[in-house]
Amino acid sequence: xxxxxxxVVVGYLVMAIIVFAVFSLAYLALGADGAFQPGTYAxxxxxxxxxxxxxxxxxxxxxxxxxTIARNPNAVIALATLIIVLGVVFAIPVMRRTGxxxxxxxxxxxxxxxxxxxxxxxxxxxxPLVGAAGVIVGGRRRVVPPQL
Numbered sequence: 001x002x003x004x005x006x007x008v009v010v011g012y013l014v015m016a017i018i019v020f021a022v023f024s025l026a027y028l029a030l031g032a033d034g035a036f037q038p039g040t041y042a043x044x045x046x047x048x049x050x051x052x053x054x055x056x057x058x059x060x061x062x063x064x065x066x067x068t069i070a071r072n073p074n075a076v077i078a079l080a081t082l083i084i085v086l087g088v089v090f091a092i093p094v095m096r097r098t099g100x101x102x103x104x105x106x107x108x109x110x111x112x113x114x115x116x117x118x119x120x121x122x123x124x125x126x127x128p129l130v131g132a133a134g135v136i137v138g139g140r141r142r143v144v145p146p147q148l
Contacts, residue, residue, distance in 0.1 A: 007070025008079045011135070015062035015083075022054045032108050041116040042101040048123055052130050059083065059134025067139040076139030080132040087128020094124040 026047075027035055035047045043051070066079045101118030108116065 004070045004072050004075040004078070007066040007068075007072070007075040008082065010069055011062040011066030011075075011079045012082060014065045015058045015131070015135075018058040018061060019055065022058065023051070026050055026054070027113060032104065032113065035113060036104060036117075037101075039104055040101040041104050041113075041118045043117060043119065043123070048120075051123070052127070055127055056130050056134040059131040060138035063135035063138025063140075066135070067141060073139070073141065076135060079139070080135040083131040083135060084128045087124075087131065091121070091124040091128070094119055094121050 030044075030047065035044060036042060037044050062079065063076055067073070067076050070076070097118075102116060104116070
């Protein structure tokens with residue numbers, strides 16, 4: 001049981017660290033004009049695609065870490081479930097939001113971009129599903145053929 005809990009917790013932490021690092025680097029590489037649509041805090045198509053791809057890859061690593069530590073396929077399912085539940089919880093403010101994205105008139109730093117970003121609802125709902133899929137794929141155990 002302790003290995004299962006450790007696998008889920010460490011897998012989630014690994015994913016969070018990878019996501020933060022990769023998204024920070026992606027924002028530095030793209031800048032505000034590449035990450036957002038012109039003049040607004042609405043994410044660009046490039047940013048949305050990168051976020052889904054990088055999110056899947058980070059979740060894949062998390063699933064692999066979770067499976068390695070836990071040695072239990074139920075831990076991978078628990079991590080995928082946790083990602084879906086937290087993703088829905090984080091999507092609630094997006095569902096309740098009124099109005100469109102704020103106007104952006106200047107280059108903004110990474111922290112301000114995270115605070116002002118106006119994620120579309122469909123992206124907020126798709127992201128946890130992509131993350132759960134990445135965890136499941138990454139957490140699958142490889143079947144090693146017997147040695148002769």
